[in-house]
Amino acid sequence: MKKSPVKIKELEASERIKGFEEVVLGYxxxxxxxxxxxxxxxxxxxxxxxxxxxxxxxxxIYQITQKDYRGAYLxxxxxxxxxxxxxxxxxxxxxxxxxxxxxxxxxxxxSEQAINIHFLERFxxxxxxxxxxEVGSQDEARFSxxxxxxxxxxxxxxCCAGELARKGVKVVIFExxxxxGGVLRYGIPPLRLPRDILDVEINxxxxxxxxxxxxxxxxxxxxxxxxxxxxYRAVFLGLGAGIPSFLKVPGExxxxxxxxxxxxxxxxxxxxxKFPRFHTPVSIGKHIIIxxxxxxxxxxxxxxLRLQKMNGIQPDxxxxxxxxxxxxxxxxxxxxxxxxEGIKFKFLVKPLEFIGDESGFVxxxxxxxxxxxxxxxxxxxxxxxxxxxxxxxxxDMAVIAVGLQANQILTKVTPQLKTDKYGDVVVDPDTMETxxxxxxxxxxxxxxxxxxxxxxxxxxKAACAMLDxxxxx
Amino acid sequence: xxxxxxxxxxxxxxxxxxxxxxxxxxxxxxxxxxxxxxxMVAKEGxxxxxxxxxxxxxxxxxxxxxxxxxxxxxxxxxxxxxxYLYSIVGPLGHATEVKNYGKVILVGGGVGIAEIYxxxxxxxxxxxxxxSILGAxxxxxxxxxxxxKGVSDECLIVTDDGSSGRKGFTTDILGELLxxxxxxLVYAVGPIPMMQKVAQVTADFxxxxxxxxxxxxxDATGMCGCCRVSVGGQTxxxxxxxxxxxxNLVDWNELIKRNRIYSEQEKHICQLRxx
Numbered sequence: 001m002k003k004s005p006v007k008i009k010e011l012e013a014s015e016r017i018k019g020f021e022e023v024v025l026g027y028x029x030x031x032x033x034x035x036x037x038x039x040x041x042x043x044x045x046x047x048x049x050x051x052x053x054x055x056x057x058x059x060x061i062y063q064i065t066q067k068d069y070r071g072a073y074l075x076x077x078x079x080x081x082x083x084x085x086x087x088x089x090x091x092x093x094x095x096x097x098x099x100x101x102x103x104x105x106x107x108x109x110x111s112e113q114a115i116n117i118h119f120l121e122r123f124x125x126x127x128x129x130x131x132x133x134e135v136g137s138q139d140e141a142r143f144s145x146x147x148x149x150x151x152x153x154x155x156x157x158x159c160c161a162g163e164l165a166r167k168g169v170k171v172v173i174f175e176x177x178x179x180x181g182g183v184l185r186y187g188i189p190p191l192r193l194p195r196d197i198l199d200v201e202i203n204x205x206x207x208x209x210x211x212x213x214x215x216x217x218x219x220x221x222x223x224x225x226x227x228x229x230x231x232y233r234a235v236f237l238g239l240g241a242g243i244p245s246f247l248k249v250p251g252e253x254x255x256x257x258x259x260x261x262x263x264x265x266x267x268x269x270x271x272x273x274k275f276p277r278f279h280t281p282v283s284i285g286k287h288i289i290i291x292x293x294x295x296x297x298x299x300x301x302x303x304x305l306r307l308q309k310m311n312g313i314q315p316d317x318x319x320x321x322x323x324x325x326x327x328x329x330x331x332x333x334x335x336x337x338x339x340x341e342g343i344k345f346k347f348l349v350k351p352l353e354f355i356g357d358e359s360g361f362v363x364x365x366x367x368x369x370x371x372x373x374x375x376x377x378x379x380x381x382x383x384x385x386x387x388x389x390x391x392x393x394x395x396d397m398a399v400i401a402v403g404l405q406a407n408q409i410l411t412k413v414t415p416q417l418k419t420d421k422y423g424d425v426v427v428d429p430d431t432m433e434t435x436x437x438x439x440x441x442x443x444x445x446x447x448x449x450x451x452x453x454x455x456x457x458x459x460x461k462a463a464c465a466m467l468d469x470x471x472x473x
Numbered sequence: 474x475x476x477x478x479x480x481x482x483x484x485x486x487x488x489x490x491x492x493x494x495x496x497x498x499x500x501x502x503x504x505x506x507x508x509x510x511x512x513m514v515a516k517e518g519x520x521x522x523x524x525x526x527x528x529x530x531x532x533x534x535x536x537x538x539x540x541x542x543x544x545x546x547x548x549x550x551x552x553x554x555x556x557y558l559y560s561i562v563g564p565l566g567h568a569t570e571v572k573n574y575g576k577v578i579l580v581g582g583g584v585g586i587a588e589i590y591x592x593x594x595x596x597x598x599x600x601x602x603x604x605s606i607l608g609a610x611x612x613x614x615x616x617x618x619x620x621x622k623g624v625s626d627e628c629l630i631v632t633d634d635g636s637s638g639r640k641g642f643t644t645d646i647l648g649e650l651l652x653x654x655x656x657x658l659v660y661a662v663g664p665i666p667m668m669q670k671v672a673q674v675t676a677d678f679x680x681x682x683x684x685x686x687x688x689x690x691x692d693a694t695g696m697c698g699c700c701r702v703s704v705g706g707q708t709x710x711x712x713x714x715x716x717x718x719x720x721n722l723v724d725w726n727e728l729i730k731r732n733r734i735y736s737e738q739e740k741h742i743c744q745l746r747x748x
Contacts, residue, residue, distance in 0.1 A: 176562065270519070279517060
C-alpha cells in the first residue's frame with residue numbers, strides 16, 4: 001500500500017491571525033523519517049533536475065531515513081548555503097516536487113503525493129542550526145588576497161557572497177537599506193520566514209568573513225567605477241526587481257492605496273504593526289482589497305488581515321484577481337493558508353478605478369467582470385472583458401501586488417551597463433557576466449521577477465565564473 | 474553618523490529650527506545641490522528625507538536643517554554633538570541642473586530657505602544673477618539670512634507680520650519682480666501652499682519654475698511608491714524622478730492630501746511619546 005504524505009503541523013488559523021508567528025511548524029524527527037521513507041530513491045532522480053541549485057535530494061532524503069541528519073545537512077549545504085530559508089520559501093510545488101515521479105504527468109504543479117522535499121529540507125536546515133553544525137570553508141590560498149564586491153543583500157547577493165567567501169575570497173556586500181536581507185526582510189513576512197531564521201542564515205555569512213555595509217547605495221553613495229577603482233577585482237550585482245508596477249487606472253494615487261512593496265516594507269522592515277512603539281505608521285482599512293494573484297498578493301492579504309484582527313477590526317480582506325484560482329502564480333500552500341485565515345477571493349474581475357472621499361482617501365473601487373479566453377504567451381488563459389459588467393465595492397484601503405520591474409538606481413547612472421527593454425541587466429547566460437568586464441549579475445535584475453531559489457541558482461553560476469575570472473586576471 | 478555640531482537657528486514657543494552637522498564621509502564626497510538624505514534617529518524610528526544643505530569634503534561631513542514638526546524631527550532635535558544617528562543614506566534624488574540661466578529668482582519659505590541655499594550658492598558660482606526672496610511667519614523664524622545675502626545679488630525679506638522686511642508673502646514680491654523684469658528661472662521651496670501659489674503667479678509670465686517637493690517617503694530609492702505625485706497627468710516618484718519638478722505641472726491638491734495620510738497617527742504618537 002502506498003504511504004500517504006505526512007501532513008505538516010501548522011498553527012490553528014484562528015490563533016495565528018492574532019499575530020505574525022510562523023504558520024508552518026515543521027516536521028519532528030519521527031515525521032521527517034516517515035516522510036523520507038516514502039521516497040522511491042529513483043535510479044534517475046528527476047527531482048534534482050527540478051532544483052535550480054541542483055541539491056542532491058535523493059541522497060539527503062536517504063540520509064534522513066538512516067537518521068544521518070548531519071550527513072543530510074552537509075549534503076544540502078554542498079549546493080545550498082541556506083536550507084532553512086529555502087525550505088520555507090521555495091515554491092517546491094513548481095520545482096523539485098513537480099519534478100518528483102509521484103507527481104502526475106502534465107500537472108501544472110506538484111501532486112499531493114509528491115514527496116514533501118521542502119519540509120524535509122527545512123527539517124534538516126533547522127537541525128543544522130540547532131546543532132550548530134559548521135560547514136568549513138574551503139579556503140584556497142589563491143583567493144585569499146582577493147576582494148570582491150556584492151551589490152545588494154537579497155537572495156542573489158547573499159548566495160553569491162556565500163559561494164565566494166567559502167573559497168576564501170574577501171567579500172563586501174553593499175546594501176542600500178538599513179538592514180540586510182533584501183526582499184527576505186522587507187517583503188516576505190515573518191509568518192512565512194521568522195526573523196531569527198533569517199538572521200542565523202545571514203550571520204553564517206559574517207562568520208565566513210563577509211562584511212555587510214548597510215546604508216550604502218551603489219549608483220548613489222558610490223558608483224560602480226568607484227568600486228572597481230577601490231580595488232575590488234570583480235563585482236556582483238544582485239539589485240533585485242525593486243520598482244512596483246501600478247495598474248494605471250484612475251484614482252490610483254488616492255490615500256491608502258499602497259503598492260505591495262510599500263505596505264509590506266512598512267510592516268515587515270519598519271515594523272509598523274508595533275506602532276507606536278515603532279514610529280512608522282501604516283493605515284488599516286475596514287474593507288481591504290488586494291489586487292494580484294502571486295505570493296506577494298497572498299503575503300499582503302495575510303498581513304492586512306492580521307493587522308485588522310490585531311486592531312480590533314472585523315477582518316474583511318479580499319483578493320481580486322483577473323483569472324481564476326488555477327492560474328494564480330502563488331504557491332498553493334499560501335493560497336490554502338490565505339483561505340483558511342478567512343481571506344476572501346474574487347476571481348475573474350479587473351480593477352477599473354478607485355473612487356475617493358472629499359479628503360482624498362479611497363472609499364470605493366469599481367471592477368469589471370472578465371472571462372477566460374485562449375492561453376496567452378505566459379501559457380495561462382487570457383482574461384477578456386465582459387462589457388457592461390462593471391460594479392462597485394467598498395474599499396477603504398487597497399494594496400496593489402501586480403508585479404515589479406527592474407531596480408534602475410544603478411543602471412540609469414551606468415550607461416555602459418547594457419540593459420534590455422525592461423531595464424533588466426543583460427548577461428552572458430553561461431557566466432552571468434554583464435557588458436562590463438568583471439561585473440556579473442544575477443537574481444531578479446536578470447530576466448525579471450523570479451523566485452528566491454532561481455536567484456540563488458544564477459548567483460552560484462556567477463560565483464563560479466567570477467572565481468574563474470579573478471584567477472585569470 | 475556622528476553629530477559633530479549643532480546650532481539652533483530659530484526658536485519660538487511653537488517652532489524650532491535646528492542645524493546638525495553629521496559625519497558621513499561618503500555622502501559628503503558625492504552630495505550635490507538639490508539632493509537629499511534619508512535618516513533614522515533610532516532603530517525603531519521612521520525613515521525621513523532631509524535636504525543636504527551643505528557638505529564639507531575635507532571634514533567628511535554634511536549639514537541638515539529641519540523644523541521640529543513630527544515625532545522624528547523632534548527626536549532629531551534632541552540629539553547633541555557627539556550623539557549618533559541610527560542610519561543615514563544618500564545622496565538621493567536628482568541634483569539641481571546647475572548652469573548659467575541668466576537672471577534667477579529663488580524663493581524660500583520657512584525652513585525651505587535652507588533648501589534654496591545650496592542651490593543659490595551653486596547657481597551664483599555658475600554665473601547667474603541671483604535674486605532671493607526669503608519669507609517667514611515672523612522675524613524669529615527667519616533663518617540663514619546672512620548666508621543667502623552672501624550668495625545673492627539681491628536678497629528680499631518678507632514676513633507675514635512685517636516684523637522683518639516687508640509685510641506680506643513671498644509671492645507678492647515674486648509677482649512684482651516678474652512684472653518689472655524678465656527672468657530665466659524661478660526656483661521655489663517652502664510649504665506646499667506657498668509653492669502652489671508660486672506656480673500660479675509664474676504661470677502668467679511663462680517662466681520656467683522649479684519646485685522641490687517634500688512628499689512622504691519610506692525607502693526613497695524607488696521601491697515603494699509612497700512619494701508618488703501626479704506631474705503633468707503622469708505618476709512620478711519624488712524620490713527617484715524628483716525631488717524637483719516643473720511647478721506648473723504638479724497636482725498640488727493630490728500632494729496636499731497624500732501628505733496628510735498619517736496626520737492622525739502622527740498626532741497620536743507625538744502625544745504619547747513626547748509627554
